[in-house]
Amino acid sequence: MPTRLKDIANELGLSVVTISKVLRDHPDIGAETRKRVLKRMRELNYQPNFAARSLVSGKTWTLGLVVPDLLHPFFADVAKSISVVARRQGYSLLISSSDEDPDLEVREIKQLLARRVDVIIVASAQSSVECFRLIEEQKTPYILIDRRFRGLDANFVGVDDEAVGALATSHLIEQGCRRVAHIRGPEVSTAVGRLEGYKRALGSYGLMPLPGHIVSLGASGDHRGEKGGYEAAKRLLSIKPRPDGIFCFNDPSALGAMRAILDARLRIPQDVAVVGCGNLSYSDFLRVPLSSVDQGSDKIGKCAADLALVLANRKVRIKSKVELISPRVVVRASSQRIPISAQADSVS
Amino acid sequence: MPTRLKDIANELGLSVVTISKVLRDHPDIGAETRKRVLKRMRELNYQPNFAARSLVSGKTWTLGLVVPDLLHPFFADVAKSISVVARRQGYSLLISSSDEDPDLEVREIKQLLARRVDVIIVASAQSSVECFRLIEEQKTPYILIDRRFRGLDANFVGVDDEAVGALATSHLIEQGCRRVAHIRGPEVSTAVGRLEGYKRALGSYGLMPLPGHIVSLGASGDHRGEKGGYEAAKRLLSIKPRPDGIFCFNDPSALGAMRAILDARLRIPQDVAVVGCGNLSYSDFLRVPLSSVDQGSDKIGKCAADLALVLANRKVRIKSKVELISPRVVVRASSQRIPISAQADSVS
DNA sequence: TTGAAAGCGCTACCAA
DNA sequence: TTGGTAGCGCTTTCAA
Numbered sequence: 001m002p003t004r005l006k007d008i009a010n011e012l013g014l015s016v017v018t019i020s021k022v023l024r025d026h027p028d029i030g031a032e033t034r035k036r037v038l039k040r041m042r043e044l045n046y047q048p049n050f051a052a053r054s055l056v057s058g059k060t061w062t063l064g065l066v067v068p069d070l071l072h073p074f075f076a077d078v079a080k081s082i083s084v085v086a087r088r089q090g091y092s093l094l095i096s097s098s099d100e101d102p103d104l105e106v107r108e109i110k111q112l113l114a115r116r117v118d119v120i121i122v123a124s125a126q127s128s129v130e131c132f133r134l135i136e137e138q139k140t141p142y143i144l145i146d147r148r149f150r151g152l153d154a155n156f157v158g159v160d161d162e163a164v165g166a167l168a169t170s171h172l173i174e175q176g177c178r179r180v181a182h183i184r185g186p187e188v189s190t191a192v193g194r195l196e197g198y199k200r201a202l203g204s205y206g207l208m209p210l211p212g213h214i215v216s217l218g219a220s221g222d223h224r225g226e227k228g229g230y231e232a233a234k235r236l237l238s239i240k241p242r243p244d245g246i247f248c249f250n251d252p253s254a255l256g257a258m259r260a261i262l263d264a265r266l267r268i269p270q271d272v273a274v275v276g277c278g279n280l281s282y283s284d285f286l287r288v289p290l291s292s293v294d295q296g297s298d299k300i301g302k303c304a305a306d307l308a309l310v311l312a313n314r315k316v317r318i319k320s321k322v323e324l325i326s327p328r329v330v331v332r333a334s335s336q337r338i339p340i341s342a343q344a345d346s347v348s
Numbered sequence: 349m350p351t352r353l354k355d356i357a358n359e360l361g362l363s364v365v366t367i368s369k370v371l372r373d374h375p376d377i378g379a380e381t382r383k384r385v386l387k388r389m390r391e392l393n394y395q396p397n398f399a400a401r402s403l404v405s406g407k408t409w410t411l412g413l414v415v416p417d418l419l420h421p422f423f424a425d426v427a428k429s430i431s432v433v434a435r436r437q438g439y440s441l442l443i444s445s446s447d448e449d450p451d452l453e454v455r456e457i458k459q460l461l462a463r464r465v466d467v468i469i470v471a472s473a474q475s476s477v478e479c480f481r482l483i484e485e486q487k488t489p490y491i492l493i494d495r496r497f498r499g500l501d502a503n504f505v506g507v508d509d510e511a512v513g514a515l516a517t518s519h520l521i522e523q524g525c526r527r528v529a530h531i532r533g534p535e536v537s538t539a540v541g542r543l544e545g546y547k548r549a550l551g552s553y554g555l556m557p558l559p560g561h562i563v564s565l566g567a568s569g570d571h572r573g574e575k576g577g578y579e580a581a582k583r584l585l586s587i588k589p590r591p592d593g594i595f596c597f598n599d600p601s602a603l604g605a606m607r608a609i610l611d612a613r614l615r616i617p618q619d620v621a622v623v624g625c626g627n628l629s630y631s632d633f634l635r636v637p638l639s640s641v642d643q644g645s646d647k648i649g650k651c652a653a654d655l656a657l658v659l660a661n662r663k664v665r666i667k668s669k670v671e672l673i674s675p676r677v678v679v680r681a682s683s684q685r686i687p688i689s690a691q692a693d694s695v696s
Numbered sequence: 697t698t699g700a701a702a703g704c705g706c707t708a709c710c711a712a
Numbered sequence: 713t714t715g716g717t718a719g720c721g722c723t724t725t726c727a728a
Contacts, residue, residue, distance in 0.1 A: 001487055002464075004705060015715045020707065028713055045485070047462035051408065052705035054399035055720045062442075070428045073419065080418045080445050087444065092459060094410075095443045096435065097428050111440060114395035116350075137393070139349055255633045285603045287635045352721060363699045368723065376697055400721035403704045 003044045064112035066122040068100045073280045074297050081301030100125045113138050118312040141311035145304050148189045157304040159295040160324040161190050165197020168247045168275040168293050171329050175337040177245030181213040183232045185249035212239045229256025251276040273335040289332035296325045351392045412460035414470040416448045421628045422645050429649030448473045461486050466660040489659035493652050496537045501668050505652040507643040508672040509538050513545020516595045516623045516641050519677050523685040525593030529561040531580045533597035560587045577604025599624040621683040637680035644673045
């Protein structure tokens, strides 16, 4: 039903090839012919058929993105900035949500492979590396974001999670906390890295995690960790000596933790200071505005998209790139124990 | 590079057609042959080429979604539920963010048309109806969500905005507010509908909007209305008589309004009660938990997706469907002036 | 039950 | 500068 090259060719008494060349700005076309063709194309509002084009060229001009949860502001932000970069180069974005389910994720990836997207970008919920072998077999370039895997030589764009943990922990210590606890996340690279950073920072101040001061978020069934954070913080508060600072794996768990602290009639940050990670929107409107480590989600998206476009245009596989974004602490009331100095909010 | 039907055919000494039939579960294939073919397909991890298939069938098994802002929890939620429904039927989702820019939106829609998606779903930032004519010309079915247009006979799925306004306003009145103000949104159907509902509800209680009690969010440059809500509320608070309740166009503007109220050293809800719209996540963790009208974003997504799948499988155009989701109030502290009764949070 | 032929809309290659 | 031919991987139709 839509206009085809052939239609224009017939109307103008030219060949399909000529029209095709005009379409793609091929040099060897007469100025007059070109003008006529372009005019008619515009009149008919001609749109080339992507399927046909893909079939010939082997390129779909499509990027595939798989995230664990589109509703999570971090991933929404990443998706958005990928989409902006991609669009500028004529690429579209096929997005799917794996719901943190590794099997579903594999199915989604297979779907993207079947559709022959030019590059796959995935924030993976896998525990094994198997499914990436599948992608490699098909020779589709792919980029991991946010979460990485030991021993997998793959493109990666994400925040430097050890730096996240170190930054948050050092900040708490600098604010006068001496018993900094950590609510850690599940067994994925982000949580492990942040835990490492936490330990490293304590060490660099000559401190150690106190017994019971590292608790796990657990899979409390809640999506993002609010409930888990609440439970974990309750456990922490019952321990002697009680922590005077908590670095939480992510913002939702920090919200849960803050609720537990307030419920226990303790003050934030005077009794217990809290730092989260993710720097989600609306932080300024919380009961106690939450200090948080910003992961630079838009930067991650932009980097990943830029890399994707490079990969999409290479014929041969190139050496894997690893890009680590530097995190930054955004200090708000939940950890501000020392009078405001030059550091607040605008720190780089 | 990936396996083709022809490869399997050659290996097994069969014709391409036979393999193709097995692939699509065609009945007239010998049991033995079918088994052999399926086995080999699995071994080679065969994936049919979508581009080739689309070219023949004219179907892309792809839905296109255009939203003003993927970061907005409402649209993220809608996108997610569309994706879930679509996936179950083998459809993928091409998502793009228009950034509330009508021109950009048109370009995105053109892109989707060029890609011959089976259905376009769009939460539109247009002020005119022109661009939908474009879609109609190409005979691509489309569904408007969230925002609709007068005089455009199109499929629509969204919340009943008048009911939203009426519900929120009645709730405030029932909580004892007598001077209910409204911070209204821009000139789109959602804002207009909510304003109408607000007026209707006032009327049904024999009340009228007081002079200056309807203020506009304005385009204060902030993305979602926090700053606009702040400014608007400040203006409202300076008016005599001062409002004792504010129904805000959306949650971000309600957050801004609450900040203005607290800044003015007034109490929420005792001095001024506040209701927002959208019921975004984390509401429980706000300084004052925000009452909000839930728009049923997941229901909207599900409905839209179901409708899209129907449209994708019809040959002929069918009469436009309009589905209005009923909103519900979720009462939290910001509007709870009367002791908690059976109504709180669990109201349906 | 199987397969040969034609064609979807486009691009690449080479000849005119 | 222009166009004929071939073919991308698949489905549809019809004949064997």
